[in-house]
Amino acid sequence: MPSWTYDGLSCSRRPTRTVQVGDVAVGSEHPIRVQSMTTPATTDVAATVSQIARLVEVGCEIVRVTVPTSADADSLPAIRDALRRRQIRVPLVADIHFTPAAAMKAIEHVEKIRINPGNYADKKKFKVREYTDAEYAAELERIEQVFSPLVRRAKQLGVSMRIGTNHGSLSDRIMNRYGDTPEGMVESALEFVLICEAYGYRDLILSMKASNPVVVLQAYRLLAQRMGERGMDYPIHLGVTEAGDGEDGRIKSAIGIGALLDEGIGDTVRVSLTEAPEREIPVARALVEPYNRRGHATFSSEGKVACPLSVSYQRRTSYEVPAGPHRMGGANTVLVEVALQSAPGEGEALRAELDAQVGVRVPEETRADIVSVALREETEIEALGRLLGSMELVAPRVALSARIDPRWVLETDDERMRSWLASAHRLHLTADESTDLDAMRRLLAHARAASRSILVEAPVDPALQIARLEPADEPRSLALAVAPDPQFSPLHATRLAVVRLAAEGLSTPIVLIDDAQKRQTDPHLGCAAALGGLLCDGIGDAIQIGAMPAAEARRLAFSILQAARVRITRTEFISCPSCGRTLFDLEETTARIKQRTAHLKGLKIAVMGCVVNGPGEMADADFGYVGWGAGKIALFVGKEMVARDVPTGQADDRLVELIKQHGRWVEPAVAGTDLKSVP
Numbered sequence: 001m002p003s004w005t006y007d008g009l010s011c012s013r014r015p016t017r018t019v020q021v022g023d024v025a026v027g028s029e030h031p032i033r034v035q036s037m038t039t040p041a042t043t044d045v046a047a048t049v050s051q052i053a054r055l056v057e058v059g060c061e062i063v064r065v066t067v068p069t070s071a072d073a074d075s076l077p078a079i080r081d082a083l084r085r086r087q088i089r090v091p092l093v094a095d096i097h098f099t100p101a102a103a104m105k106a107i108e109h110v111e112k113i114r115i116n117p118g119n120y121a122d123k124k125k126f127k128v129r130e131y132t133d134a135e136y137a138a139e140l141e142r143i144e145q146v147f148s149p150l151v152r153r154a155k156q157l158g159v160s161m162r163i164g165t166n167h168g169s170l171s172d173r174i175m176n177r178y179g180d181t182p183e184g185m186v187e188s189a190l191e192f193v194l195i196c197e198a199y200g201y202r203d204l205i206l207s208m209k210a211s212n213p214v215v216v217l218q219a220y221r222l223l224a225q226r227m228g229e230r231g232m233d234y235p236i237h238l239g240v241t242e243a244g245d246g247e248d249g250r251i252k253s254a255i256g257i258g259a260l261l262d263e264g265i266g267d268t269v270r271v272s273l274t275e276a277p278e279r280e281i282p283v284a285r286a287l288v289e290p291y292n293r294r295g296h297a298t299f300s301s302e303g304k305v306a307c308p309l310s311v312s313y314q315r316r317t318s319y320e321v322p323a324g325p326h327r328m329g330g331a332n333t334v335l336v337e338v339a340l341q342s343a344p345g346e347g348e349a350l351r352a353e354l355d356a357q358v359g360v361r362v363p364e365e366t367r368a369d370i371v372s373v374a375l376r377e378e379t380e381i382e383a384l385g386r387l388l389g390s391m392e393l394v395a396p397r398v399a400l401s402a403r404i405d406p407r408w409v410l411e412t413d414d415e416r417m418r419s420w421l422a423s424a425h426r427l428h429l430t431a432d433e434s435t436d437l438d439a440m441r442r443l444l445a446h447a448r449a450a451s452r453s454i455l456v457e458a459p460v461d462p463a464l465q466i467a468r469l470e471p472a473d474e475p476r477s478l479a480l481a482v483a484p485d486p487q488f489s490p491l492h493a494t495r496l497a498v499v500r501l502a503a504e505g506l507s508t509p510i511v512l513i514d515d516a517q518k519r520q521t522d523p524h525l526g527c528a529a530a531l532g533g534l535l536c537d538g539i540g541d542a543i544q545i546g547a548m549p550a551a552e553a554r555r556l557a558f559s560i561l562q563a564a565r566v567r568i569t570r571t572e573f574i575s576c577p578s579c580g581r582t583l584f585d586l587e588e589t590t591a592r593i594k595q596r597t598a599h600l601k602g603l604k605i606a607v608m609g610c611v612v613n614g615p616g617e618m619a620d621a622d623f624g625y626v627g628w629g630a631g632k633i634a635l636f637v638g639k640e641m642v643a644r645d646v647p648t649g650q651a652d653d654r655l656v657e658l659i660k661q662h663g664r665w666v667e668p669a670v671a672g673t674d675l676k677s678v679p
Contacts, residue, residue: 014264019203019234021091021111022092022112027234032267032268033268034288035064036271037577043075048065049086051277056088060090063091064270067094067096068097096116112159112160112205120192136177148195151195155199155201162206162207166209166241167180168211168620170184185219186219190227193206205235207239213536220265237268238266242574242577243274243577248559251563253271254524257271258525258526259536263533269288274576274577318330321479325396326370328541334561336370336557337372343374354391356550358397358398359395370399375405388423400426402426409436409440417446425452431456444477451475459483467506468504478508490512490530490531490534495537512531514546515546523547576608584633593655597656597659605622623637642658643658
């Protein structure tokens with residue numbers, strides 16, 4: 001098996017063994033597989049079979065069904081027979097939580113079994129206890145006694161197994177030794193892997209799921225590293241659990257799945273949306289398609305420097321540069337930039353675009369921080385100056401950036417440079433190996449004197465050359481945007497630039513610019529994967545998304561920042577996908593709670609269908625709404641249950657009352673009026 005070490009830069013696919021899931025081969029050189037999970041109770045054979053048929057029709061390659069009880073396991077032969085009569089050959093996965101007896105029944109009728117090491121032979125009661133090494137070892141022996149019968153039977157039958165750790169259901173034993181950490185998630189899985197290996201069973205696939213994409217990325221990266229250290233080559237199943245619905249759910253999934261695929265990690269994926277499972281498959285296929293098409297192609301660059309493995313968030317240190325009324329870099333918030341389509345002299349069209357991005361009808365927290373315009377001719381500088389003057393009157397919290405032709409810098413004198421800098425808060429230009437460094441040095445000096453900034457967009461090496469021109473003393477004026485190879489996302493090129501800047505002691509601010517359409521993938525998912533992956537690593541001081549209308553780009557940018565937990569501008573909803581364990585209509589309930597609480601900026605609200613991950617994920621939410629029985633709800637504050645057996649008819653009002661009791665309720669804002677005068 002070829003060696004593979006994650007260095008934060010390479011996107012060659014991690015080599016693995018092949019694990020057969022029925023007729024579907026996972027790992028190695030095989031395509032990245034897509035899968036989903038049924039939502040009816042497994043005992044409802046007709047409904048389950050109908051949904052499996054719909055999933056297969058839209059391209060699902062592996063289907064998981066929940067098996068919470070022995071009665072559900074008893075339904076599997078009937079499901080298998082019904083599928084056979086329909087001539088549907090799709091591997092079935094039995095999803096097990098808490099019930100080893102159900103697992104022993106289910107394994108006779110499926111191609112794969114999924115167990116959660118946090119609750120298969122362990123427990124979660126949020127109890128604090130110190131374990132001695134001897135006590136911990138004794139617990140592992142007890143777990144082996146409970147788990148080994150399933151391992152032996154899986155080996156006899158040739159059934160594969162997913163050992164799937166969930167951040168929300170780490171056992172008390174793991175929590176007390178490792179804490180609520182990516183390390184705890186990885187160790188929880190590897191303990192079970194070692195038991196499997198002791199019995200000579202290696203048909204394993206591993207997963208590390210969480211609702212927070214930052215945790216997802218850290219846990220999977222650490223898993224890949226730890227498996228490499230131990231010589232393990234098991235395939236990896238990717239997913240962001242409780243991602244939610246709509247664009248937010250897709251963006252979270254793209255960050256947690258797409259960024260890892262870009263790094264070469266992942267052999268099968270499930271996108272967990274609070275929607276009908278058939279709607280998950282197109283999203284999953286859009287995420288994996290570029291990598292399946294590309295195969296094992298490798299991104300490489302001269303002068304590669306190993307990137308430290310990111311298993312904890314720390315924002316990259318950068319110096320500050322002016323951005324009109326804002327400061328970019330340092331400890332300042334990550335700014336959102338939008339590129340306008342209209343030229344500086346196109347008055348009415350430009351006014352309409354500005355109104356849509358920074359007008360008072362746009363909520364203040366999601367207005368663009370920087371708007372950029374492209375100058376087609378140097379003579380448009382005069383119109384640019386008028387635009388700047390008007391904006392400072394009607395949109396004083398917005399910076400104006402002007403993209404100029406880099407050839408103008410070479411051909412101009414100092415006086416004209418100063419006139420450009422007086423007409424915009426920032427100049428944006430591209431550079432390459434032929435860029436005149438003396439002319440760039442003069443432009444940077446004038447920018448510092450005028451308290452303006454320069455954004456240079458360039459491949460890694462020219463960007464580094466220009467960064468060296470910026471003096472070490474204050475004030476400073478340069479920011480960089482790294483231009484990637486068009487075949488690959490900005491993730492690798494930007495990481496390469498960051499580590500090479502650090503190696504030279506340079507802390508230049510970074511603007512993340514992406515045009516995912518160049519890579520022929522879904523632009524929303526592609527941008528989320530690339531930019532979100534960098535933001536989750538603490539890289540990026542501003543972001544800009546190209547090749548789409550400005551309003552769409554701005555909305556997407558704020559969604560990516562929200563999903564990466566970098567800049568919170570609205571309520572965060574953590575909601576699980578429906579499955580056979582769900583105790584209420586999850587889609588309808590989530591929509592209803594959103595309608596009541598979507599205006600509560602910064603609040604995290606979890607909507608969980610059952611107790612499997614609910615109490616654990618409450619630790620990542622401010623308030624939780626969890627199915628607790630037929631027609632009953634439990635309410636949480638953090639991980640503490642504060643009410644149980646609440647009738648569903650009263651639960652929404654009780655949740656609002658709970659938020660008010662804790663001083664987190666505000667009344668919805670009233671919309672404003674138009675932006676009035678921009679030439």
